[in-house]
Amino acid sequence: MIKNRILPLVLSVAMIAIAFTACGSKEKPNDTDLTSSASSTAAGTTSKAKDIKGEILFYNTRTDMELDSYDKNWEYYIGEFNKNYPNIEVNIETSKDYEGDLAIRMNSNEYGDVLFMSAKMKDSDLPSFFIPLGKKADLEKKYDFVQDRYVGEDIYGIPPNGNGQGIVYNKAVFAKAGITSLPKSEDEFLSDLKLIKEKTDAIPLYTNYKDSWALNAWEGYIDSVSGSDTYTNQVMLHEDDPFAPGKPHYIVYKYLFDVVSQKLVEDDPMTTDWESSKQLLADAKIATMPLGSWAIPQIKSKAKNPDDVSYMPFPYNIDGKMYTQAAGDYKLCISKNSKNIEAAKAFLWWFLDESNYAQNEGLIPSLKGSAYPDTLKNFQDMGVTLLIDKGAINDVTKNENGWLDAIDKESEVGLWNENFKKDIVDTALGNKKGTYNDVMNGLNKKWADTRAKLIKEGTIGK
Numbered sequence: 001m002i003k004n005r006i007l008p009l010v011l012s013v014a015m016i017a018i019a020f021t022a023c024g025s026k027e028k029p030n031d032t033d034l035t036s037s038a039s040s041t042a043a044g045t046t047s048k049a050k051d052i053k054g055e056i057l058f059y060n061t062r063t064d065m066e067l068d069s070y071d072k073n074w075e076y077y078i079g080e081f082n083k084n085y086p087n088i089e090v091n092i093e094t095s096k097d098y099e100g101d102l103a104i105r106m107n108s109n110e111y112g113d114v115l116f117m118s119a120k121m122k123d124s125d126l127p128s129f130f131i132p133l134g135k136k137a138d139l140e141k142k143y144d145f146v147q148d149r150y151v152g153e154d155i156y157g158i159p160p161n162g163n164g165q166g167i168v169y170n171k172a173v174f175a176k177a178g179i180t181s182l183p184k185s186e187d188e189f190l191s192d193l194k195l196i197k198e199k200t201d202a203i204p205l206y207t208n209y210k211d212s213w214a215l216n217a218w219e220g221y222i223d224s225v226s227g228s229d230t231y232t233n234q235v236m237l238h239e240d241d242p243f244a245p246g247k248p249h250y251i252v253y254k255y256l257f258d259v260v261s262q263k264l265v266e267d268d269p270m271t272t273d274w275e276s277s278k279q280l281l282a283d284a285k286i287a288t289m290p291l292g293s294w295a296i297p298q299i300k301s302k303a304k305n306p307d308d309v310s311y312m313p314f315p316y317n318i319d320g321k322m323y324t325q326a327a328g329d330y331k332l333c334i335s336k337n338s339k340n341i342e343a344a345k346a347f348l349w350w351f352l353d354e355s356n357y358a359q360n361e362g363l364i365p366s367l368k369g370s371a372y373p374d375t376l377k378n379f380q381d382m383g384v385t386l387l388i389d390k391g392a393i394n395d396v397t398k399n400e401n402g403w404l405d406a407i408d409k410e411s412e413v414g415l416w417n418e419n420f421k422k423d424i425v426d427t428a429l430g431n432k433k434g435t436y437n438d439v440m441n442g443l444n445k446k447w448a449d450t451r452a453k454l455i456k457e458g459t460i461g462k
Contacts (some may be wrong), residue, residue: 054340059112143326157331163292
């Protein structure tokens with residue numbers, strides 16, 4: 001998701017772990033902090049909870065949580081919610097191709113009451129589909145990861161959690177290959193993958209090419225490689241060549257090109273399968289998968305030895321120092337076409353504030369003051385600096401909010417779309433003519449031409 005950031009906070013993992021685990025209090029806003037009495041009710045005031053009635057649909061991405069075998073599945077959460085709100089019926093619908101299916105459904109009014117916001121929507125389109133959840137200045141006091149997806153001062157989506165950006169790996173495979181320390185550079189990473197290919201039967205790195213949304217995980221490494229959580233939104237939008245050699249995008253995607261061209265991935269990326277890949281990594285048949293930390297609990301739940309499933313930072317360092325970014329996950333929002341807005345608000349605020357969803361899933365809670373997960377132990381051991389996305393941005397005095405989104409959409413580069421990532425894989429496989437530099441040069445041309453056009457139109461500044 002493209003983010004606009006304000007007041008970045010950079011903390012070491014050790015500092016964050018202390019800060020979050022030392023306190024478990026949850027801030028409660030005043031009634032005026034939120035947009036209605038229903039939202040304040042869901043945030044902790046239960047006197048009117050039984051008076052809220054209605055039936056709502058929660059449309060989401062978590063197909064795994066429909067399963068009875070999942071530790072805390074959707075049935076569990078609905079049961080907990082109904083302890084406080086017995087007169088609200090929550091129906092669950094999930095999708096394997098969420099972005100694609102949601103795009104179709106949003107052509108009608110039937111896209112759920114509470115849902116995860118599409119990562120591909122323009123900010124300017126949000127008021128046409130969703131209700132505002134509150135004012136940015138109020139909500140950012142209570143939640144992390146809310147400094148984007150707003151129009152004016154109105155926030156339209158809040159994520160229940162944030163994700164660290166790294167690589168899920170199987171420790172048993174690494175041990176079998178004789179790897180005793182995690183890589184900190186591309187050379188070390190490629191060397192480790194080659195050892196895995198030589199000494200084990202595991203696939204060194206699984207691309208998930210066919211379920212191409214997974215390729216977008218690579219975009220989450222950009223600020224990590226830059227060493228700053230301000231690069232994308234303060235620097236890149238002023239560059240004509242952000243895909244040039246030596247710049248973060250070139251560096252990150254060269255990793256992808258190299259692992260594919262050196263045949264350190266599955267034999268046929270065109271036939272990958274997301275759901276089965278989780279089981280394969282859990283069973284030590286895949287060594288690594290580039291994914292946000294949200295994937296860790298899903299894969300652990302399938303493993304006979306859950307401790308074998310672990311997480312490592314993207315293998316890149318700047319003068320010996322490593323960085324990783326934590327950013328907001330899919331944002332919860334409410335359809336403006338909902339026939340039961342108050343019930344939808346009650347569920348959304350309960351899910352954000354009282355469900356313990358992030359903690360149960362081993363994720364980074366967006367609610368300030370919540371306990372921090374232990375899934376980033378490797379990051380702490382390696383001295384990684386965690387870049388917490390405090391949102392925004394760009395110098396607000398320059399009114400740069402939305403510039404990056406405008407360039408990205410108009411140019412059709414698609415930073416958080418999978419198209420150019422698939423081009424890189426296709427080129428590395430030899431299925432598409434050209435070189436890695438050809439792909440990068442093409443992206444630079446699109447970016448520079450669009451910047452010039454938008455500057456001339458006055459849509460953005462120089």
